[in-house]
Amino acid sequence: MATRQSSTKSKGKKKKQKSWFYRHSLGLLIAGIAIFVTGISVLAFVFIPYSGSDTDNEWIYIPKGISQAAVKDSMKSNLGSSMGTRVYIIWKLMGGNSEKSQGAYKVSPGQSALNISRRVALGRQTPVEVRFNGTRTMKQLSERIAAQLQCSPEEFIEACDEVLPDSGFTRATYPAAFIPDSYEFYWSASPRNIVRRLLDYRNRFWDKSRRSKAARLGLTPAEVATIA
Incomplete structure (x- = not known):
């Protein structure tokens, strides 16, 4: 009788261990998928290239004394709402300062949001x-x-x-x-x-x-x- 009870307890313990392992593995899998999806989203946000317009090249102008909000409006107006917003957000994350970024920047098709944002943040103007x-x-x-x-x-x-x-x-x-x-x-x-x-x-x-x-x-x- 004692042997049967011991066997039953052992089976129950193994069952609980399998259940925990399953839940733990499932949690890790879900977390991994979430991280992967987030990583893809970040890469897309940063590296999807500017597709251009009817005139191929566009310019971002940041005049003296412009406000941060006006910088965002300028980027959206010249690059389109989606691309302009991405460039502005990355520019801000890089410590973008309208005074340091004062100038004109040519944007050509194929340039990524990261590349554009970095140039503007560092004040690397286009002659x-x-x-x-x-x-x-x-x-x-x-x-x-x-x-x-x-x-x-x-x-x-x-x-x-x-x-x-x-x-x-x-x-x-x-x-x-x-x-x-x-x-x-x-x-x-x-x-x-x-x-x-x-x-x-x-x-x-x-x-x-x-x-x-x-x-x-x-x-x-x-x-x-x-x-x-």
């Missing part, structure tokens, strides 16, 4: 091509520059007043300080930096050889620019 020609007055030139960069026409003229007189230019000869061409700038470049770089290009263009040729014609570089 903007600036072109101007056929401008006869400083008003026209300043408006053309301002239409392609963040500065205003008034800020550009003010920078000219601060930089150009030290190089011998007067307001009447300011246009001669700028050679019509294509240039690359960061969209958020300061007006003073813009003027200085354009002036430096002009000075390098007017090397000794070109100045000598102008002199043989009885002209100064400024007079050549005026005639042109």
Whole structure:
């Protein structure tokens, strides 16, 4: 009789152990599936590439003084609601700061949300091509520059007043300080930096050889620019 009771208890214990093992294994399986699904979701959230638009490339613009909410709106407006939201969330998780991220960023099809967010968070801007020609007055030139960069026409003229007189230019000869061409700038470049770089290009263009040729014609570089 005692042997039967012992056998019954042993079977019951084994049954409980199997039941616990089954429940434990099932719990681990469910947890594993949940982790796997979560991992896939995170990878999709981070790495699904930007699919582009009708114009192929898009730009994110983050101007000076913009709020965090406005940054999100800009991203959603230019990249679409879904992609823009993903980029904004990752940007925020990376410590995104609108002041540090000020600038313009080109986004091309195939770039992941992680890649876009990292560039914006680190302030790695895409240079903007600036072109101007056929401008006869400083008003026209300043408006053309301002239409392609963040500065205003008034800020550009003010920078000219601060930089150009030290190089011998007067307001009447300011246009001669700028050679019509294509240039690359960061969209958020300061007006003073813009003027200085354009002036430096002009000075390098007017090397000794070109100045000598102008002199043989009885002209100064400024007079050549005026005639042109």
